[in-house]
Amino acid sequence: MRSIQVLRYLPEESPQPFLQSFQVPVTDSTSVLDALNYIKESLDPTLSFRWSCRMAICGSCGVMVNGIPKLGCKDFLRNYPNDLIIEPLAHLPVERDLVVNMDSFLRHLEAVKPYLIEGKNAADSSQPNRQTPAQMARYQQFANCINCGLCYAACPQFGLNPEFTGPAAIALAHRYNLDSRDSGKAQRMAPLNSKNGVWSCTFVGFCSEVCPKGVDPAAAVNQGKVESAKSMLIQLFSGRAIGGAGQ
Amino acid sequence: MSNHMPKPSRRQGLHFEPLWWLLFSAGGVCFAVFVPAVALIFGVLWPLGIIDISLAQLQGYYSSLWGLVFTGAVIFLPAFHAAHRIRHAFHDFKLGGGSTTAFICCGTAAVVSFVAIWAWFMLPG
């Protein structure tokens, strides 16, 4: 048994969040999510948190563990021999206990159109859309994102300005811009070029440190700055956005 | 149908951030590569007498085009790098960081650079 603390927020009981201690059984393989599930099943059924896959695939179990954004299912109690405090993800509004409102995150994802957009680069739709391994390697790393939002909880610029498009959305925009089958770059550059796009990043780099899937969003954002600078220059001199479709 | 829509201005959505960022990036390279060497030579080795530099020779070099390159790599670009950093630090501490801060920071860098370049032009030779 060991003690862990969880930040509770029960708006109908108290307007202020408060820390609550629980005694949970531990083995070497007890994850933070296991501990939360134990609390919910055996100690306090009112505790709210999200989870689904418990194998770092669904991206729903993000929490702050001792102040660092982590996936509850991929982080283990054995990593924290001393104090352990579990809080909701930073920079997002808390609805209840460890459940945060992800709307602004989803809005930013939507804004960059994270899907293949048909156009001159797409094969005719009756044909399979072929891609060589080398073409795939250009974007593959950025395709591993599971939309967990840990990078938004890590990003101080998103904390200061929730209108910042943010690491995961920019990494996904970059992923599709690099895809040889995609023709949507011109549409994606508009949100990326804006002050709330890539230019809000000051290259803190913590997003890439906390990403549980090794996506390196900081690299995507800073490659995005080069692309955005090019795109604005082209627009200034030719009147068209990069990618050719702007009008 | 879109024929009747006014053509958007080619400046629509543009801003100066990429320019500051390019100067910042270039200045960062100079800060990492040239500024430490200059500080070592002129701030440590020369004053300690470990190396000897003749002032006349130095002035000769400096008044050549290399002096202008030196000014660019050691004063102009690092000044804009620092201006950008300081401006974003203000933003991070929630002490502004908007256009007034940008004006003060980049303006200072511009004045410093202008004085350095003016000094080079004023050199005899």
Ligand code: SF4
């Ligand atoms: S980039 Fe990484 S940290 Fe950010 S949402 Fe995607 S998987 Fe999570």
Ligand code: FES
């Ligand atoms: S429960 Fe799915 S990522 Fe943790």
